Amino acid sequence: MRAGWVIAAAMMLASPGTAQEWTFQQGPEPGRNAAWICDEGFCVGLSCDAGGPLGFGLSGQDDADLAARPDLDALVFVGGTALPPLAFRSIGPGTFEAKLTRDALRGIERLKAGVEMEVLYWETADDMPVRRFLSLKGSREAITAVEAACPLPDFDAQERAALTLRDPASHVLEDMRAACAALGGEVTEGARYTEAIDLDGVNPEDLVLRHGELSCSTVDDLVCGPAGCLTSVWQAEEEGGYTRVFLNAVQDVAAERPGALRLTLKGSLCGRIGAGECQQVWALQDGELAPALPQ
Structure with a gap:
């Protein structure tokens, strides 16, 4: 049973028509912990399974539209x-989980300090958002x-x-096809779209x-402008897949030495807005490409 089901179980404890407040619950299985709030069968909270990290949960099992959704974007x-x-x-009909990200940590502090939260989500892309208002009473203690x-x-x-994809070339191509199709067009792939390059001196x-x-x-x-065309560089992983280490508009990219590339740039990356073309060597630093230090 996933941690999200703990939040769903709160629905059975919430009495319709009564003011609800945040609750902290341990169990029923060892290592499962949750802080949650429910109102009229709609529940939101934070939880974890045994050995697992803290994450967000949302449940609306009585909502037929939510029960049929494979995913849900919420504000x-x-x-x-x-x-x-x-x-x-x-993670089950009408029950969802979302990863806690670094950016969301300050949001948790707002939940603990606030009086009321508003949750917005879209049942379909063309509909107005559904708005849910939930109390934050007791949230500081429970969270x-x-x-x-x-x-x-x-x-x-x-x-x-x-930033890691199994097949980034196909992923980017599909994104471009979708964007172009929305404009009534079709994508043609040029001969230089993909290029194998030795970025780090090791295989693959x-x-x-x-x-x-x-x-x-x-x-x-x-995807092109005065500075050049959008270009991405991907470092191959030993276990398969690629991690993106660079994404920006450039004139061109070429191998310089293991761990470094020579970028042909224009505009602000050359020192000022509207600057003419320049070349710079960029090197891998802490998992991303950045201007190389002088050797």
């Missing part, structure tokens, strides 16, 4: 200030308790995983994607 407001967007995924019981996620690993080979080589039939220069 939470406290005192008129929005928390970072929450990307929930289904402080679940924070003490649950470890935080490994944010560094989480952020690196968010790394990858450069020149997004500007994906041309849309109805829009010129969809």
